[in-house]
Amino acid sequence: HAKANGRNNYQFFKEAMNLTAARHFELESSLRGALAANEFELYFQPIMDIGTRRLHAMEVLLRWRRGGASGELVTPDQFIPIIEENGMIVPIGEWVIREACRQSKVWQSQGMTPVPLAVNLSPRQFMHRGLVESIRAILDETGIDPALIEFEITETALMQHGEQTLEILGHINAMGIRLSIDDFGTGYSSLAYLKRFPVKKIKIDRAFIKDLEQSAEDRAIVAAIIALSDSLQLSVVAEGVETEGQYALLQQHGCQYAQGYLFSQPVPHITAQLLLPRT
Ligand code: C2E
Ligand code: MG
Ligand code: MG
Numbered sequence: 172h173a174k175a176n177g178r179n180n181y182q183f184f185k186e187a188m189n190l191t192a193a194r195h196f197e198l199e200s201s202l203r204g205a206l207a208a209n210e211f212e213l214y215f216q217p218i219m220d221i222g223t224r225r226l227h228a229m230e231v232l233l234r235w236r237r238g239g240a241s242g243e244l245v246t247p248d249q250f251i252p253i254i255e256e257n258g259m260i261v262p263i264g265e266w267v268i269r270e271a272c273r274q275s276k277v278w279q280s281q282g283m284t285p286v287p288l289a290v291n292l293s294p295r296q297f298m299h300r301g302l303v304e305s306i307r308a309i310l311d312e313t314g315i316d317p318a319l320i321e322f323e324i325t326e327t328a329l330m331q332h333g334e335q336t337l338e339i340l341g342h343i344n345a346m347g348i349r350l351s352i353d354d355f356g357t358g359y360s361s362l363a364y365l366k367r368f369p370v371k372k373i374k375i376d377r378a379f380i381k382d383l384e385q386s387a388e389d390r391a392i393v394a395a396i397i398a399l400s401d402s403l404q405l406s407v408v409a410e411g412v413e414t415e416g417q418y419a420l421l422q423q424h425g426c427q428y429a430q431g432y433l434f435s436q437p438v439p440h441i442t443a444q445l446l447l448p449r450t
């Protein structure tokens with residue numbers, strides 16, 4: 172009996188694996204033409220100044236309109252791992268940077284006051300030698316003020332390929348683009364790196380914000396990260412802020428910025444522009 176069961180479990184496992192592999196393959200092949208078919212869109216999520224409750228910046232978040240205009244909207248967790256693995260993140264990531272700069276210029280030309288746009292960079296993009304050159308080309312081409320662009324990098328990305336990453340970040344920093352550490356507290360958290368890398372901002376991972384009201388431990392961790400940021404003169408953003416209670420606690424602890432569903436979900440450019448002040 173146990174043997175039969177074992178076989179059934181194995182059979183089940185095999186089918187689940189095949190399904191995942193099939194799904195993966197299917198996604199991967201439709202992703203191949205997605206960039207050329209213009210199926211990617213940028214969404215924007217406000218990052219608020221806690222003190223004034225005003226817009227401080229916006230994070231740029233990639234979306235895939237699979238199959239074109241009337242297709243389903245696919246979120247990054249479903250396709251970023253695939254394009255990271257097969258290297259398509261390099262051209263797609265470059266498109267994200269260019270499109271963010273272009274959008275900022277469009278808003279400026281329409282009389283809106285721009286806020287900094289924070290673009291995510293993934294580890295694979297750092298392994299690509301041409302990254303610095305393509306950023307430089309995009310800045311030239313769009314004429315954007317580099318102070319209006321920020322890059323978010325996770326701790327894990329910083330730790331991989333240490334020296335090469337350090338060199339690349341140095342070049343990016345020299346161009347006047349600010350760097351922040353994303354999902355802080357979930358990676359290696361080797362604090363020595365905060366000193367070595369030219370980072371200006373820390374984003375506290377949502378995992379520490381979620382139970383802030385219930386958990387004294389999470390409050391202690393968040394307070395410690397804020398204190399650390401203060402003493403290193405780094406700005407600090409709390410991610411995933413969903414309640415007024417969390418907001419009030421962050422304010423009490425002296426956190427500068429907050430991002431989360433309490434203010435807005437990520438929205439398309441049409442909606443995002445309504446949040447921008449006019450000059
Ligand atoms: P991230 O950079 O940490 O972005 C924040 C994620 O948290 C976003 O998910 C956002 O929608 C979500 N979020 C924001 N506020 C809340 C909240 O209050 N509650 C909850 N539950 N979630 C919240 P999204 O857009 O699905 O992106 C997931 C991840 O995909 C990003 O995490 C980032 O690592 C990656 N990603 C997104 N766009 C890009 C891109 O253009 N390039 C690269 N390399 N990675 C990207
Ligand atoms: Mg991010
Ligand atoms: Mg994050």
Ligand code: MG
Pocket residue numbers: 353354
């Ligand atoms: Mg993340």
